[in-house]
């Protein structure tokens with residue numbers, strides 16, 4: 001073992017203890033200490049620096065049909081991390097490389113060298129590889145540009161607008177010449193999207209009449225609705241859809257903790273009248289175009305065209321509590337846990 005490991009032979013990891021019913025609780029997770037294994041052929045040992053917390057994780061806690069397998073009881077909680085390579089038996093990965101990997105909620109991890117992505121030196125902080133220059137940034141980029149097909153003058157509405165995905169959707173929409181309306185859950189978030197990110201309008205869905213505000217800000221209807229939340233916000237957006245509108249179904253966070261699956265929407269007749277399209281998306285479908293997209297996102301970040309906000313919490317111990325915050329909208333920006341330096 002390298003010197004760096006001599007005093008740190010123990011790995012701490014969060015495992016799934018119970019499948020949550022409704023909103024997750026801290027007691028649904030359990031922290032365990034295990035030995036760090038030796039690496040075999042093609043394997044590398046990674047020390048976690050930052051861990052990403054994302055809404056999709058709620059789906060992985062449910063034993064239900066999905067696009068991937070759920071986490072099993074007793075397994076390490078799933079998730080993407082960015083970390084430093086401490087040992088390597090894989091040719092193209094060197095000690096000291098910074099990589100992203102799906103190691104889950106743990107301080108250390110051993111994985112195959114070919115399964116990780118090297119983080120390019122792009123002058124942005126390492127943590128951005130889990131946010132604006134990672135999966136959430138790519139989700140916004142592909143969803144809006146490939147499905148939304150924005151053109152100048154389009155009215156673009158995005159929900160969860162101050163979050164990791166929504167904030168990028170709105171800013172790319174502005175670059176594409178759209179009139180951008182963001183929907184979010186506090187006045188502070190609305191101030192941020194309007195003043196810092198230069199969205200044209202913001203709607204606080206907790207205090208304002210969404211229907212009324214949408215028709216006021218989009219008198220000719222909504223051309224693109226980027227749906228991160230589902231539920232009543234989506235009903236209101238579909239009610240205001242324009243002729244030839246595009247609805248991108250990216251996430252449905254308002255329903256992730258429902259005990260009884262909600263039915264609906266019931267207003268799809270609007271799509272007939274307006275000949276609109278509604279399409280679900282999964283960011284991994286554009287894996288082949290990831291490098292090109294990252295290079296564009298990265299140049300927009302470095303020139304200040306794309307701004308981002310991170311909400312970084314301290315310590316692996318806080319992972320379950322932080323995840324519960326995410327499910328309750330108590331994050332402001334891309335949610336990360338700082339695990340080590």
Ligand code: NDP
Nearest residue numbers: 055160163164165184185228251252253254281282283329
């Ligand atoms: P965010 O950073 O936006 O955090 C989630 C936000 O959702 C919260 O801050 C909260 O903001 C909002 N929210 C929570 N509960 C509700 C509710 N009941 N009603 C309305 N809004 C709610 O997360 P991400 O940007 O990482 O993800 C946004 C969406 O995109 C999620 O639904 C996620 O599952 C989806 N996604 C989909 C991908 C795909 O490939 N299809 C890939 C990545 C993400 P507020 O205070 O404004 O309510």
